[in-house]
Amino acid sequence: MNDSSHYRSVFSPGLFAGQVILVTGGGSGIGRCTAHELASLGAQVVLAGRNADKLQQVQAEIADAGGKASIQAFDIRQEKAVRAAVADIVAAHGRIEGLVNNAGGQYLTPLAAISAKGWEAVIHTNLTGGFLVARECFVQSMQAHGGAIVNIVADMWGSMPHMGHSGAARAGMVSFTETAALEWAASGVRVNAVAPGYIASSGMDHYPSEAGDMLRAMRDTVPAGRFGNEAETSAAIAFLLSPAASFISGSVLRVDGARPHLRIGQRHRPAHAHLRPRAAVRPFGGFHLAETPRVFRDGGEAND
Known part of the structure; x- marks a missing residue:
């Protein structure tokens, strides 16, 4: 955990000063962390999600750290709600310079046990919802003023066992990213x-408690020898939103410790894993409010 009382970003203070950036799924996890970093860099962050209470909590955290955030509670799967929410944001702030399309979710189950309803729910959350938010940000603001969009996908290269619905949706979002980059350039x-x-x-x-052993064991399949953290993901997002990425579009930046390069089923535990991680792969603790997931507190630390 970061010992500071404020976010410790590697980017220059004021990088996003005056910019309005919408972060969906901003009430928890990567979205919450990203919202904190962007606000610490001067952005007016708009926190979006279905749970207004969670959004208000993050809004208060950002305010306590000296940042600016507003909230917009809506369901990204509902077209009319998305259109109305984006219109409200534009009316309140004038435009939307950035979008972090982070909201999503899935559940563990093998393909043979996924119902049509379950499949559609995950597709709508992880693909259709992201498309709707991006489309409305483009049509209602970015088409006239420009902007940057970062879609959050997942490590689906080489398959996503027991999450096939999510893998299909994320692969679709990668294709959408490439097409939107072309059409909106x-x-x-x-x-x-x-x-x-x-x-x-x-x-x-x-995830259910019975998945704990599986989740803890996933670290052994990462060549870097550890799990990543939210701040490392947020830094990648901030970079792609920034002017330094002005000639990058239609690309996917993986934050995965080289895990997809392993063959399916292969376990990898680096020989030096018991040693202190070297600087190039040592965890970056930028987020001052980061918390270890319960599954690791109960059964071992994520990066011990």
Whole structure:
């Protein structure tokens, strides 16, 4: 955990000063962390999600740290709600310079046990919802003013066993990212994606307790020898939103410790894993409010 009382970003203070950036799924996990970092860099962050109470809590955290955030509670799967929410944001702030399309969710189950309803729910959350929010941000603001979009996908290269519905949706979002980057380039809009690998985030607490052993064992399949953290994912997002990425569009930035390069089923535990991690792969503790997921507190630390 970061010992500071404020976010410790690697980026220059004021990087996003005056910019309005919408972060969906901003009430927890990677979205919460990203909202904190962007606010610490001067952005007016708009926190979006279905749970207003969670959004208000993060809004208060950001205010306590000296940042600016507003909230917009809506369901990204509902087209009319998305259109109305984006209109409200534009009316309140004038425009939307950045979008972090982070909201999503899935559950563990093998393909043979996924119902049509369950499949559609995950597709709507992880693909359709992201498309709707991006489309409305483009149509209502970015088409006229430009902007940058970062879609959050997942480590689905080489398959996503027991999460096939999510893998299909995330692969679709990568294709959407590439197409939107092409179609919206003439309006000065860049569209990229960040693909988090195994990240020790609060999202892991939504899985059933019986999945604990499996979740803890996933670290052994990462060549870097550890889980990533929310701040490392947020840094990738901030970079792609920043002017330093002005010639990057239609790309996917993986934050995964090289895990997809292993063959399926292979376990990898680096020989030096018991040693102190070297600087190049040592965890970055930028988020001052980071918390270890319960699954690791109960059964061993994520990066011990």
